[in-house]
Amino acid sequence: MSFAFTEDQQLLAESADRFLADKYDFDARKAIRRGEDGWSREMWAAFAELGWLALPLPEEHGGLGGSTVDVAVLMERFGRHLVVEPFVATVVLGAEAIVRAGSDVQKAAILPAVAEGGMLLAFGVGEPQARFDLHRVATAARRDGGGWKLAGHKAVVLHADAADRLILSARTSGAEDDRDGITLFLVDPKADGVTLRPYPTVDGLRGAEVLLDGVSVGEADIVGGVGAGLPVIEAVIDRAMVLLSAESVGAMAETVRLTTEYLKTRVQFGQPLSSFQVLQHRLVEMLQAKEFAHALCYRAAGAMDTTDGVERARAAAGIKAEAGRAGKMIGQEAIQLHGGMGMTDEMAIGHYFKRMTMIDVQFGNAAHHLRRFATLS
């Protein structure tokens, strides 16, 4: 049920809170980001140890069979601590595509390895001209003997620079914006013809442009059916949007908490800023936006496991729009209420603002998904 948490979910929340409070405070995160990868392999091993990487994976492949609500509980905690490890890229996106569409061989080779922390994935479905359209795919896959050759450009692929395997969309037939004819391929990032242009993202993660120039892949590297990739991609992205929203809700909660603390301690005109009603009401509106986004987010998370098709897409579009709007409002207000201090890199608050803003940008912003929400009914 999405309106009251189960005992297991409460236990997961408490243990995640405890672990992250202990190991992942703002200074620890700074140190992690300064490391070679921009995230911590040690932390990743700890996540695996805690069972977090296995959480949503099926039990027959080394997973714990958790629900989307379970993962949302975890993602909310990641949002509170601005976790930078490649959980979304590997577990939420990559592994989910394999769970939904992978062959038995692919599942056996990939899912247990992901659960144990031994394999990283990246999921590249965006393109430079596609903006937020998942079906606009120009990257081409052409028959080449018994296999395929890929050529094209996948845009802003989260954590591609660290991935052991890339899962990429390419067009096996049809025109650039046809819904049919899109196929998912497993690609080795070290294969001939793959060029990565890695970069840090504004909010402290890692990403890369993936350039494909005559990359050979075999029949066994196809995930799902030839030409049948789009429904898989849409299902994966719908669920990922809900989980990113859960992360954003966690960031919202922490942003409100930090801002409240700041207003209570910052003295101007001889009194704490928190004594001014004009500021109190702005803070209340931030909290209100977070509470409603939180409630809607868990409802949408519940819907991911019980609905399909248009109903599922509408739930995902709805929460993505809501989280985008709330995150932007809360972030902008938090900076304003912090005054000059809010502008500094030293304070955590700006980092929360940046993460919430980038979550809005990823997979379609609030305006895009509000429009979809209006159309999908």
Added chain:
Amino acid sequence: MELVLSPEDEAFRQEVRAFLKEKLPPDLANQSATGLRLGKDDHVRWQKILYEKGWVAANWPVEYGGTGWTAMQKHIFEEECAAAGAPPLIPFGLLMVAPVIMAFGNQAQKDRYLPRILRSDDWWCQGYSEPGSGSDLASLRTKAVRDGDHYVVNGQKTWTTLAQHADMMFTLVRTSDTGKRQEGISFLLIDMRSPGVTVQPITTMDGSQEINSVFLDDVRVPVENRIGEEGKGWTYAKYLLGHERTGIAGTGRSKAQLKRLKEIARTEMSGGRPLIEDPDFAQRIAQLELDLLSLESLVLRVLYAEKAGKGPGPEASFLKIKGTEVQQMLTELMMEAAGPYAMPFQPETFRDPQWNEEPAGPDYAPPLASVYFNWRKASIYGGSNEIQRNIIAKAVLGL
């Protein structure tokens, strides 16, 4: 994001639907939803039908005649009643004073008032606000002076909703001028037929007569009509406000109104196309629908928390704020949807049940502007939305 119901809940929904289909009198259905005004008899008639079925007091404990429903069942019931266009429950007795009597009244008061509330034998009204005491309610000055077995009450209450129908009024009065002003307030039940009670209607800008001034002039109220202890009325009033705020969200009715808004927007034309296809209007409806979904999700969470034994906390203030904002936006978009036909003022078409001439413009248009203007009250009553923000600032954020 339809609610996913368990088989038991789905069966319950069907049971409620069947009941409404059979028992909701056609002349009462859809009246309030379309802006028509119901009379006292209409409301009482419907509430007595619910009473006969044992469904009038969803929120009461079973021992007092409540339903014993789960949170989800209460929600389903509200939603189905609203969808069928059933008259809204008049809250003052069933939802407001009854919980206070249950929590703080003595046995004699419970025996005397609760069964009559359950049967809708008494119509209650709420005597809180005064001309000088709105948001600053604790400054109230209506005075109750002890005289033997009675209080003699003098003062003026205002904004008293539907007092013209009322048999009883629950009232906050001042019994002491010393000490903290909250501690000088007592909670009295006043019989509206008592000598010295005068009800004077106040016409609101939409032309309706819902609210009143109530003048109290040497009204003798038996001491046995005081709830709990003298000087503790503020505590009881705060308890009541918590109950009022969860009910005030009104998601069932708002869902029904949203459906109606969409129907109107499909009928109205804009630029030669249905208004609902206008990108700007469609986006505003979508945003409203999202707000309503979020609201319903939080309402359900609060209801589930109540089931787990935690009463509605100060978070209930969020429900009041958002619930009333959603209601107001619905009335605003419906009025806008009607375009120029929002203008003709034809109150007889929706206030006079005997009226059957054609209105100027479409059938749905005449009440829309009146409802819009009337509904500006929602962010003012029940503790204005600014007062709700003060409550959250203090009680949740600790400012």
